[in-house]
Amino acid sequence: MNERHWFTSESVAEGHPDKVADRISDEILDACLATNPEARVAIETLVTDGLCVIAGEVRGASPDYEACARRAIRDIGYRSGRFSDQVPVQVHVHEQSKEIALGVDATEHKEEGAGDQGVIFGFACDETPELMPAPLHYAHRIVEAIAKERHAGDDRLGPDGKSQVTVEYEGARPV
Incomplete structure (x- = not known):
């Protein structure tokens, strides 16, 4: 039995904080790839009442992070309140580290790796x-x-x- x-x-x-954060990260990735299809992007986004924080590593692109965040928030439907498209946006993004670049860049003798972004x-x-x-x-x-x-x-x-x-x-x- x-x-x-x-x-x-x-x-x-779509307006849940987890999805809002994902949409902002997606918007940033799309902006990076639109200017450089070879860009390397590892972005983490946190949203909470009245604040958006974007952090991570990017190589090969320089999008307007704040504009990406506001566009995503507005497209979701927030105009006021918790995640208004007017919330402060803190950006803490730096160039991809050389160590990660060594692990993900394809070379003549080695396949391209996933770096530290491979949890599925x-x-x-x-x-x-x-x-x-x-x-x-x-x-x-x-x-x-x-x-x-x-x-x-x-x-x-x-x-x-x-x-x-x-x-x-x-x-x-x-x-």
Whole structure:
């Protein structure tokens, strides 16, 4: 007999601090690659009420970090409050270290490396057509539906949010 258990996944909305930080980092990466497709970018972003901090290492590009942050925040939908596009933006970005460059630059005799930016987790399964675990699939769909309503003009909904879905399993299968 297969034992029953529950598995929970969550998905955060586009205005959740984690997603805001990711969007800002993505905006910076896009700006760097637009000016230099060979740029090296390792950016970390922190957002909290009334503050945005951008830190990391970049080589081969010099984007306007503050403009990137404000554009991402504005595109998400924040105009005032927690993550207004007027919050102070602190930038602590420096040139990529020579040690990291040695580890990631391809040479005639060695493959290009990942440096210190290679942490990955995930798996595919047959629980959904997207090959994602059922709890994560449904958590994403809920957040997407809420965002769709917000973008359609439902002013009761703000950019921040989170969904959490728990699915009961029997053995390795959802029931």
